[in-house]
Amino acid sequence: MTDTGKFAIDRERARDVVTAPFTAKQVEWLWHYQFHSRMHPFTCGNRSRGTHPGIGGDYGILIPTVRGWVCMFCDYTQDWAHAFMAEPP
Numbered sequence: 001m002t003d004t005g006k007f008a009i010d011r012e013r014a015r016d017v018v019t020a021p022f023t024a025k026q027v028e029w030l031w032h033y034q035f036h037s038r039m040h041p042f043t044c045g046n047r048s049r050g051t052h053p054g055i056g057g058d059y060g061i062l063i064p065t066v067r068g069w070v071c072m073f074c075d076y077t078q079d080w081a082h083a084f085m086a087e088p089p
Helices: 024-036
Strands: 017-019 062-065 068-071 080-082
Touching: 024 062
Parallel strands: none
Antiparallel strands: 017 080, 062 068
16 A cells, blocks of 8 residues: 555556546546645656746646646646546545
């Protein structure tokens, strides 16, 4: 088990993923994990370019949408999340 503060995560469970499109309810839970847990957030693969300000606790933090994760500062996207992030803890 990995302790992320409020949530204990089984490493085996962390290997399971969900892919976009996400449901509206999944987006709510992804937002929760992204911004309200002690887990390292998903971040943009281009964040080292110096054009991604530190917003939301890190540089180039991704925003969950029904279409997948998006970067606010470039065209980077990500279409997956750990399955446990898309459901209530």
